[in-house]
Amino acid sequence: MSTPARGFPRPLSDLLGATLTDVMKAQGFASGEILARWATIVGPDIAPFCEPLKINWPRLSPKAEAGDAPPEPATLVLRVEGPMALEIQHMSGAILERVNRFFGWQAVGRLALRQAPLRRRVRRAPPKPPDPAVVDRIAESLPVEDEALRNALARLGAVIKRK
Template identity: 35%
Template sequence: MSADKTDKDKRRYGMVQVGIPVGQLTKPIFGRHGFAGGAMIVDWPAIVGAAVSSYTLPIRVRFPPNERTGGTLEIKVANSAFATELQHLEPLILDRINGYFGWGAVARLKLRHGPLPPRSKPAAAPLEPKAEARLDRMLEQVEDPDLRAALERLGRHVAAKP
């Protein structure tokens, strides 16, 4: 390699961990919205809990000029009813967010109403053949196809629990 090439011009050959190039790609995008690296978006369910995260999505953090504290977190909320509940939970959510960052990064929430993007459901693990046969035997007498499908989902969920 010639001496005039910089580190950015170097190419990587062979296998590279996916997290390295993905982080380099997403950092500028998340940075424009005030999220350093996007970890807050990924960890949103862990920060605010499953119930709140199922109706909300963080959009951006806006900080006062030349500051990195006392920001405003914009959150998209799925419906007005939950927005009202979110206003009551604001002090608790702010505590959790600031605890996540380790400093007083966010001072207030700004709510935006709108539909949330669809979230993919994790695929159910296949049942063992013995459990599959047992579930089929239990459902063979159910004639209504909608009821059968609902009971099958419930049965798979229960059978998958350790």
């Protein structure tokens, strides 16, 4: 008689790996690497303002299927926030170069931009409160009778002076 195998919790990546792979293939991604490493691929000056949505691969021509011609490059669809779309369009050459360098071949030939809010936002650190000594010094110099207003103006002045 054999004893049943002891059941250990399985990592979530084991359970979702196949499912996520199918979803990414439907969007044209061979793997999730471009999504996971987007900030590294395009750099910190571009990554916060756009993210890859999908890759549209063209159908193979008969010559490409026979191996007589290289396959046509794909179109990378990027989600871009509205105000940055024009800037990203101007940087498209640099983005294409960096993405193709990541793939190691001329995989992507053009970009298509979709204006929409990004899914992930870079969270900024909350600003530091103003120095209390500076706030007190500014509050003393203000000729305002209302104490709450004077303190609010002093805090505002301290923040402005800090910048």
